[in-house]
Amino acid sequence: MTTETGLVTGDDGLARPGWAAADDLMREYYDTEWGMPVTDERGLFERLSLEAFQSGLSWATILRKRPAFRAAFKDFVPEEVAAFTEADTARLLADARIVRNRAKIAATIGNARATVGLREKGGLSEFIWSFKPAATPEPRTMAEVPTQSAESAAMARALKREGFAFVGPTTAYALMSAVGMVDLHLVGSHRRGSSGIWS
Template sequence: MSDFTFPAGFITGSDGVSRPPWAEQTELLRDYYDTEWGVAVTDEQGVFERLSLEAFQSGLSWVTVLRKRPAFREAFAGFDPDAVAAFDEADVERLMANEGIIRNHAKILATIDNARATVALRETGTDLAKLVWSFRPENQELPTSLETIPSTSPESLALSKTLKAAGFRWVGPTTMFALMEAIGLVPKAQRPFLEGQS
């Protein structure tokens, strides 16, 4: 990767690693960017967790979600789709009273509905992870600047439509593009090729 050039606008931190500005805001974001962002997630539970957290992030900062992620995992049974799909009104009340998570009633209900849709997908011969990964872009061109990094793509729009048709909610094309970036479906233009960094 010695010939890799980071897009214009990246910041080189005190550790010599180049990152986009959002990843240099806090130590938590730097660690997430360096170790998780853009790394392939291919299991159903892992994709369901990230889809859920991207929905909770909508309208908020990602660092807010990261700080609350341990509480989210505990509150949502480790994001086990089968467990969350069985949540009832008592669970909704429990979640709304949980100060450790983002207490948004609509997003909580959407997460439960999305767990049920995840379980239902299996009856079609696929699962959430396989479905999401089927929308991996064929064109993997890297942007040349932060300004040219898109917030949606034809694939994220198509994924959004497919998921909505399957009963998923809070899965708009921008949120799905963020998911696709986070779990490794699109170019790692905002993530350093760490093996080539010193």
């Protein structure tokens, strides 16, 4: 049953937004991962990379390809990806299991190098989480879900100054929501407030 807010009540009696009720993979991601805190460097680098690859595509496409992305990018260990060569770029461009976009591949390798470089300034986790806002939105419908914020715009600018690419305000905000820095679960969803960061 779909409500006017866009929430869908599943056979399990739990309310989710329509996108999270589309299939088993999206439902599992929504129920167990999206919006839960991620604070480790590797986890944040992976999510930043996947959000960049998602640009212009559906998240479901990226989620289905995530195992292949992890295999292709050495499980997103920053120093491993930072050491990639032109031969690795050629290998990735030939890998039909992932999104073969030269600019996004180059950005991921460059972002790995920037991530390693940030270790001298406290690291990627401290850097990204410094943009956590003082309050989180409380959307009641999908139309009320923001796609960027002042904090995500500031984060994007700061990341670019540190040498990161493919990190505009919208991508930064998608990262913020994915790792729990904001709670974009609709009011009424069974996941609202589940991160432990926002009550």
